[in-house]
Amino acid sequence: MPTRAALAAALLPHGLHVRGGFRPEPSDGLRLADGSPALVLWLVGNVGGSLWDAFAASSFARDGLPDPLDRWSRQVGAALAQQWGGRALYPFSGPPEQPAYHPFQKWAARSEAVHHSPLMLRIHPQHGLWHAYRFALIFSALDDADRADLRAQQDQQQSPQQESPCLRCVEQPCLTSCPADAFDGQSFAVAACASHLHTPAGQSCMQGGCRARNACPVAAGLRYSPSQAAFHMAAFARARG
Numbered sequence: 460m461p462t463r464a465a466l467a468a469a470l471l472p473h474g475l476h477v478r479g480g481f482r483p484e485p486s487d488g489l490r491l492a493d494g495s496p497a498l499v500l501w502l503v504g505n506v507g508g509s510l511w512d513a514f515a516a517s518s519f520a521r522d523g524l525p526d527p528l529d530r531w532s533r534q535v536g537a538a539l540a541q542q543w544g545g546r547a548l549y550p551f552s553g554p555p556e557q558p559a560y561h562p563f564q565k566w567a568a569r570s571e572a573v574h575h576s577p578l579m580l581r582i583h584p585q586h587g588l589w590h591a592y593r594f595a596l597i598f599s600a601l602d603d604a605d606r607a608d609l610r611a612q613q614d615q616q617q618s619p620q621q622e623s624p625c626l627r628c629v630e631q632p633c634l635t636s637c638p639a640d641a642f643d644g645q646s647f648a649v650a651a652c653a654s655h656l657h658t659p660a661g662q663s664c665m666q667g668g669c670r671a672r673n674a675c676p677v678a679a680g681l682r683y684s685p686s687q688a689a690f691h692m693a694a695f696a697r698a699r700g
Contacts, residue, residue: 460600461543463608466501469542473535474510478502478592479570479612482601489597491546497597499605502563502570503536504592507681515686526551528593528694536594545598563592571612572621577644578633578671584621587678624677636674638664653699656692665692 461469467477480501483489489497505511514520519531529551536547553560567573567581576582583590615621625631634642639655641648655661664670668688683691 460545460598460602462602463501463605466539466543466596469539470503472513474505474513475503475535475593476506476509478504478506478567478590480605480609481566481569481613482606482609483597489548491544491597491599495599497546497599499598499601499609500566500570501596501598502566502592503594503596504590506586507589507678508683508687510593511684511687528690532593536596540596543596543598545596548595548597550592550594561595563595566595567592572616574623574625576623576625576633576675577631578642578675579647580672582623582625582675582677584624585678586681587624588672588675589678589681589683628676632674632676633671637669637671642671649699653696656696656699665689665696668692 463477463480470476480499483497483500485496487497489500491497514528514531517531519527519534524530529549533547533549536549539545540547548561550561550563564581571583573581573583576588578588580588581590582588631644634644637652638660639648639651641652641655656665666689667673667685668683669692673682682688
């Protein structure tokens with residue numbers, strides 16, 4: 460079992476970060492391969508474009524096969540789980556591989572100060588909309604220092620500094636920047652967005668990233684680079700036909 464500090468150090472070469480964690484309850488049903496119950500779950504992901512250079516330099520980014528970022532994430536997660544006798548869980552693993560998708564959004568809310576945004580994405584007080592979860596690692600033991608760290612994390616999540624930045628955003632430019640009018644603050648019109656991306660007018664979104672997301676003023680310095688934005692938009696467009 461790694462300490463949080465050791466795990467963070469192992470993730471750095473991949474441009475990934477420990478995004479928080481929690482102690483699972485028995486009702487979560489999280490067990491390792493040997494059947495032992497998980498005593499800690501660490502969420503792992505990127506902040507801004509932190510993973511992009513490592514992924515772009517990998518063979519996955521160049522082999523032309525489907526889902527390169529997911530496959531890269533699997534390799535990194537599985538290697539770390541094997542190294543420390545844990546288990547890696549992924550947000551993109553669902554039926555028929557397993558009965559249901561893991562509830563990463565719920566896990567995120569238990570792990571750090573993330574909030575709902577008008578774009579249906581989780582917004583972070585410091586990272587804005589520019590973050591993502593690539594996998595989670597569960598272990599059957601917990602270091603005393605990390606146990607104290609998790610308690611402090613839970614206390615910090617309740618502090619005023621961790622409230623949703625959307626509460627202070629009066630203009631909400633994210634809701635007026637989408638050329639397809641796909642957002643109304645309550646839902647995301649996926650079909651309208653996808654249809655727009657397949658038109659000539661949608662190419663600026665395809666190359667520069669979602670205009671609504673880019674319009675968010677929170678953590679603007681963490682916006683994805685053009686190459687990373689284009690990669691994610693292409694993956695979204697392919698998935699929606």
